[in-house]
Amino acid sequence: KPVIPTDRGARYLAVAKTVIREYGKLAQFSGSDKEVSGELRLGIIPTIAPYLLPLFLTDFTQRYPKAKLIVEELKTESILRALEEDRLDAAILSTPVGKTTLTQRPLYYEPFQLYVAENHALSAKNNLKASDLDGAELWMLQDGHCFRNQVVQFCSIPTSGRRPGRVAFEAGSLETLRHLVKNSSGYTMLPALAADYLSAEEKKKHVRQFQAPMPAREVSLMYRRDQWRAALIDAVAESVERSLPDHISVAKPKNFMLLEAC
Numbered sequence: 001k002p003v004i005p006t007d008r009g010a011r012y013l014a015v016a017k018t019v020i021r022e023y024g025k026l027a028q029f030s031g032s033d034k035e036v037s038g039e040l041r042l043g044i045i046p047t048i049a050p051y052l053l054p055l056f057l058t059d060f061t062q063r064y065p066k067a068k069l070i071v072e073e074l075k076t077e078s079i080l081r082a083l084e085e086d087r088l089d090a091a092i093l094s095t096p097v098g099k100t101t102l103t104q105r106p107l108y109y110e111p112f113q114l115y116v117a118e119n120h121a122l123s124a125k126n127n128l129k130a131s132d133l134d135g136a137e138l139w140m141l142q143d144g145h146c147f148r149n150q151v152v153q154f155c156s157i158p159t160s161g162r163r164p165g166r167v168a169f170e171a172g173s174l175e176t177l178r179h180l181v182k183n184s185s186g187y188t189m190l191p192a193l194a195a196d197y198l199s200a201e202e203k204k205k206h207v208r209q210f211q212a213p214m215p216a217r218e219v220s221l222m223y224r225r226d227q228w229r230a231a232l233i234d235a236v237a238e239s240v241e242r243s244l245p246d247h248i249s250v251a252k253p254k255n256f257m258l259l260e261a262c
Contacts, residue, residue, distance in 0.1 A: 037066035043091035
């Protein structure tokens with residue numbers, strides 16, 4: 001059975017966490033100002049992790065050999081709770097996320113693209129718009145993913161996202177959706193970094209662009225305002241920005257329609 005502290009014990013734990021954080025700040029100030037070292041517990045959401053982590057982890061580990069990243073893939077709700085409870089030091093996720101006392105540091109802006117079945121009518125089009133899409137043909141992520149909320153917002157479709165006919169399925173990963181479309185029918189939406197991992201042939205057959213203003217998301221590094229691992233957080237942010245492909249912008253493009261995350 002879980003151990004539940006008394007009211008007095010809960011107050012003691014809150015004070016203890018504050019003391020530990022303040023001690024961490026003192027330890028940081030006593031060390032070298034130029035050296036990036038120590039451990040950073042980093043959360044990242046599932047629709048970013050498989051596409052961003054391979055881009056920047058090698059750069060980070062080579063530049064900062066005395067630093068250690070402990071990365072955990074979680075949905076946004078779990079990340080926010082872990083940050084507030086000091087179980088994570090920072091996180092990479094889609095923002096803004098509404099009311100929060102956490103610091104949100106934008107890293108980049110990523111457009112969405114449509115991944116469409118090869119013989120679908122939309123495969124013959126480009127410069128798509130929201131009105132071209134039919135929610136009945138759209139494969140979607142399950143509830144709890146901010147990317148799903150953004151797709152629903154852009155397409156103005158019912159939040160149930162159910163497909164008619166004999167198959168009603170909502171996936172837990174974008175890769176599952178992509179394989180369903182590739183070998184079945186309909187379409188799904190992908191963030192631009194996901195499409196970068198496809199072959200030129202697969203892009204030509206399946207990936208289509210949206211017209212301006214293009215649906216897009218803001219991706220940020222989020223952390224507590226009293227976070228003392230500032231050097232490590234800066235190192236992660238700089239490593240991400242150095243590793244992004246040229247077509248991903250670190251400044252907000254005017255031709256993007258930024259969608260609310262959660």
